[in-house]
Each structure stands twice: as C-alpha cells, then as structure tokens.
Amino acid sequence: MSKRITIDPITRLEGHGKIEIFLDDQKDVERVYFQVPELRGFEKFCEGRAAEEMPTLTQKICGVCPTAHHTASSKALDDLFGVEPPPAAKKLRELMYNAFMFEDHLLHFFFLGGPDLIVGPTAPRAKRNILGVVDKVGIEMGKKVVDIRKRVRGVNALIGGSALYPVCGLPGGVSKAMTEEERTQVRVVTRDAVEFAKLTLDLFDDIVLNHKGLANWLTSDVFCHKTYYMGLVDDHNRVNFYDGKIRVVDPNGEEFVKFEARDYLEHLEERVEPWSYQKILYLKNVGWKGFIDGPDSGVYRVAPLARLNASEGMATPLAQAEYENMFHTLAEKPVHNTLAYHWARLIEVLYAAERMDELAADEELTSPRVRNLPHQTPKEGVGVCEAPRGTLFHHYKTDEKAIVERLNLLVATQNNAAAICMSIDKAARAAIKGGAVSDGKLNVVEMAFRAYDPCLACATHCLPGKRPTVVMSMIGVGIDNDVKDPRSPDTSGRGTHSLFGLNRKMLRKER
C-alpha cells in the first residue's frame, strides 16, 4: 500500500485544510502534515481603507466568527480615537457578544465537532453530522437546538442588524439603542438560553461522561499536551469574553504573565516556516523550541479549555459550579486533555447564557445614549476579545484622516496552530499502526483538530494563496495502546477509569 495517507479535505470545520500522513518502513506513522491550501490577504488589502469601515470589513475574514472580528475591531477603534462608549453601548456590545458565543459554541457541539462524540468517532461517515445527531438525540431535541440558535441569533440581528454580519460597531459606541419592548423580548430568549445550556450539559453527561470509553479518552495521554494557556480575565481572574487583561498560566497552572492588550507585542511572536503559509504564534518570552510541549516550549493554547485553565473561575453562579465540577472530575488543573475542550465549551455556553440574562435584566441597557463622538486625532489602536476559538487582537495605525496605513491581526486559531499540529500527530501515531487504516481511524485523527474548533478561514486571512503544511515530526511520543473506538465494548481490561459512572449530578450529590 501507499506510504502516504491523505485526508482531503478535512471536514466539519470552518475553512480549507488537508492532512498528509507519511508512514515509515514498518508502516507506522513517521510524520503528519497539516496543510491549509488557501489564504486571502486582509492585512494588506485593508490598507488604504477608512478606519470606520474596519468592523464591517475585517469581519469578512470569517462568516462563522464575524462578531468576534467586529467586536475586536470596534474596540480597536475606541482605542484609536480615544473614546469610551457610554455604559449602555458597552452592555449592548457585550450582550451581542455573549449571544454570539452561545450560538457559535452550540454550532460546534451539534454540527461540527460534537457529532464525533454524540454519534461516535467511528460511526459510518454518513452519520457523523447534524443529521446523525438528530437521529441520535431525537427530533425534539434537534428542533430545540435549531430553535434556540435561531432565537439567540435573532438577538444578534436585533442589535447588529444581521444575525451573521453585525454592522452596529462604531468608535465610541453602537449605531442603535434598544427599546424597552425589545429588551422584554430579549429576556424571554435569554432565560430559555440558560435552560437550554443546562440541558446541553446534561446531554454531555449522558453521552460522554457516562460512557466508559469516551470518558477514558478524556483522560487519555493520546490527547494530552502540557502547554501554557492564555485567556482574557476580569479583575478577579474570572473568564470574560468581551474585556479584561490577558492572563497566561504555565503548564503547572501558575500565572506566567498578565498583560494589557496594548502590550501584546512584548509577549507574542510569530514565526515562518518555509514549508508553511501558516504563521505560528508562540510566547516570545519563553521562545520557540519546536513542536513540543512543557514549560521550556513557547507553545501555548487558547479557546474554551485554555480560558478555563488560565482563569480562576466563572463570573456567573451556574457556570462557576460547572467549572468546579470539571476540574474536580478530571482531578487536575490545568486540564491538558484536548478532548476536554468539548466540555469546557459547554460550560462557556452556560456562562454566555447567564451573562446574556444578566445584561438583559439591566434597565440601563435601554438608555438612548449609545454613542460618544470622538474628538481625538486618530493614530493607533489595539482591540482584543475572546473569540470562540481564542484570543483575537486587532491593531491599526492610521493617518490623521483615519485612513488605515498598517494593520496587524492575531487571529484566534493562529494561537493554537502549533498545538493543533502536535495533536494531530499524536493522534495519528496512536490510531495508525502497521499501515492499517480505516475511515474510523482517520476520523480519530480529525477529531484531534476538531476539538479545538479551528477556523482556518481566520487562520488564513493573511493572503490569497496556497499555504502548506506544518511538520510535526519532532514529537517523540510513545503510545503503545491502540486507539480503540471508545464506543465498542472494552474487552482489554485496560483503561477502566474512575470517570466511568461519574457525572456532574452525582458529583453534586457527593458534595
């Protein structure tokens, strides 16, 4: 058989990608390459454009996480023009933002990465999708998923104009105030959103935590990398999606650094490989040591699990309880297992719902004052937010007429670039032995990137073209156990993990 196995295109993610797996003479995995064959060029072609167009222009980087770009961009404009939005405008932005995080995370769990867990990693490929999910969880639950996403996206549309591409962001505020009548409608949605988030966590209990095989995978070394973690936190080091400081913890969970968005250049650096169009971000003050984990490697991770690892809690009560449960159940912090991203994502869904509900209950939300006009001559601005897929930076320099001269964008998935390569490599080494491959085994390799919910449209905003490969050969992992479909009966007698039989409700009872 061929010594090269190609997965093309990789599927159930945002954007284009390909995986090349090379086998050695024993037909075991020698190297795995993660190729993204498409780029666009926003960092260049946004030069010369008017600064106020950036929130609606840069969000076209990604149609799945446009609100993240819109928000980071609006905040960069606040900074550029030196103008603070009035309280109601900030709250409207944060409400829209949490609505977006809620529906986007659910998109991942039910449509993109979640089917691997819900339907099963090695289920027939025609079933590993939303339609298979609906078959599995039942049409009623399927309809609920579709309904709550639609209504929450309706909240986005109410504030931002379009459910998909908001247009409301302006320096110093938003374009439209909310009426009391609208707020009343929104409150109905946000209350239902909280209930739905709880329901989804129960589903996660049933489908993953109560399933011996999948629960074992949640602690398996195959999906483990001991990296640094980064995320935005509030004054109490709790997760915040909209604002705060950027906190980085080391692989032992100790705070490594906490910094303001404006200082990002002191802490983050990108490298170029001749074999890759994807720039790879790493911690500048640790340095690049290759595709390896550990405290001496500048490889860090972002997005749901990383945010929970990099924080000391959640700012809403139900999400806080779930946060404690997750770390208690997995018995480590930071949690290094990539598949725990799925769990962390659902805890964030609950936080987003609760935060929406808090904001919708706030009467100040309907204040008519939603803009402060800028008076400062623009020069330079940085904006940051937590995109679903990780920390997102927008940095603009303009002339005095607010025409963009230079921009730099550090996009969520780019932060995870090195880790994604490492994860795929490790999974492939475990799944493929002696050249034996199957659709299910190759899907296990894809699961290793899907847990991150990568957005390759975002990661490839930089220029139109081709882009290669990330080489992941240097990771010397010795995994001696085959990856089994965790849904098949475990007859090996191995891996009967304490997680089996535990779930969140039982843990609650225990305490």
Added chain:
Amino acid sequence: MTEKPKIALYWCSSCGGCEESVVDLAEDLLTVAAAVDIVFWPVALDFKYKDVVALKDGEITATLINGAIRTDEQEHMAKILRKKSRLLFAHGSCAHLGGVVGLANFYEREDLLNRLYQEVPTINNPQAILPQPETIESGKNLQLPDFHDTVKALDQVVEVDYTIPGCPPTPELIKEAVMMVLEDRLPPRGSVLAEKKALCDTCPRRDSKPEPLRIKEFKRVYEAEWDPTKCFLAEGIICLGPATRGGCNARCINANMPCRGCFGPTDNVRDQGAKSSSFVASIIDVTDKEALEKIVDSIPDPGGLFYRYGLASSILKRKMTRDGS
C-alpha cells in the same frame, strides 16, 4: 421510490458566511435536507474529494459554490463540480462579484507576502523566509495549490447558471433558490435570484428621501450623529442603496447603518463601482472648483468604498501594472 435530487455545496476563497447562512435556514434546513441527498458539503459532512470525483457527469442536480477563485485548487474544484452538476449557482458576493476578498486586486501578490511574512510587528523572521510552493522534507514531497495573481469571480472561471447574491445571502433567498430547483420553476438562465429593484426603492426610510437629492457635504459615520429615521443620504452619509440590488431585508439600514453594496448591481449594470460613483457624483450640489475638491476629498477611499464587493468583476478587474498587463 424515485431517487432524491443530489445537491452539493462547496466553498472557494471565502469566509464561511454563506455556509452559516445555509445553517440559518434552521428548521427549514432539516426539511430541505430530508428532500434532497447532499453529496458534498465539507463544512458539515464527511465526504471527501474522491467522493465527488466518483460521481457521474451531470449526476448532481444543483451545486452551490461560494467564494471567489484565487487558487488552482479552487479553479479545479469549480470545473469538476461544473461537470458533475446540471445546475451551478454562484452563492454569495464573492462567487458573484469577487466580493471583499477581491479588494486584494488593489495590490500585487508580492505586496501581500512581504507584509505578512516580513513586515508585521509580531514577526520574527531574520532570514526572510517565505513559504515555498513545493517543499521537500526528508524526501517527502508536499505540494500546495498554486495561487493566481488576481482574484476572480466564479463566472470568470466556469459557466454559472444562476446567482444568489449577498454577503451573505439571506436564508430565505437560499431556500427559495433550492425550492425553485426542486419544484422546477427556475427563471431564465443567468438570473440573479433576488429583488429586481434597487434597495433604495424598497428602503424603510424611503419616504424621507428628498427629491431631488442634493448634497453639499458628506459626513463620515464616526464624526456625525444622524436621525435614525431619515434617509442616510439626506443626512449627508453615503449610502449605496440607490445603486444596489434589494432583497437583503434592509438589514444594515435596520441597524441604523448605511448600505455598502453587498447585493451587487441591479440587472443590466456592468460595473457596480462605476454606477455607485456616478450616482454619488450626480447628487453633489456644489459648482465652484474649490468646494468641489473639498467635497470629493471628504469621501474617504472612494475606490474601496464603491468597489467594496465588485472590484474583481469590474471592467478593470484589478490594479494595472505599468506595462499594462
């Protein structure tokens, strides 16, 4: 039982928003999915390229392609899907007109590479390494699709039967296009499947649009507040509604922001940017040279504004090099 019609969805140089808009069909997505057999849709289903290649010519009833064409791979896939499909739809602004990604045609490919890999302030690249089209690492040959110098709209590469416009198209327009196929009631080939009138003609603020419209001063959105019930143009804010096809549900207008042209021109307009700029020129109400210069100066980045979605499909198509190539 007769076989269900086969449908494919694919993306080229795009953001994924057109795909998300399909997901926004919500409960209708489940209905449509039950009525058809989706044979390829990388964002949601695990079918691979080899599955597409294995299909017979014309076996797919209709394929929706979103995104512009920038790479060999995209052009190749567009051609394969054209061959396999009885009907090909350009789905969204990028496939229709080149879209926002078409703004890259204002720059050379090398400008983009240099900015990205050598200039940005986060980069650490002392050896000025650039990615290579072909890489050989320890005897392993890795290839990537070649990329073109110019972004193209889909109809510059393959024949397109119908267009669903917008960035993104509304879920209603996508659903209607699919229903037209399923119920065999398509309009003449080549049609753009949306409103025929300009957005301005169906705008909720239309009653406050003065006739004739005469503007002495343009304001930028960051420096002005405006009456949220009045025509933007009457308030001195440039809105491209008069030169843009309707059908978008006036979603930007309803968020109190002006139109930027994503639905493209109305029928029979060859160049959206030329149409938009001539419209704006026609409403300027100053005559003396100095005032004229001042008002023209007050329109920031006219190229990027008027050609925001349509540069790649404009008459010039891209920035010209000195030798005219």
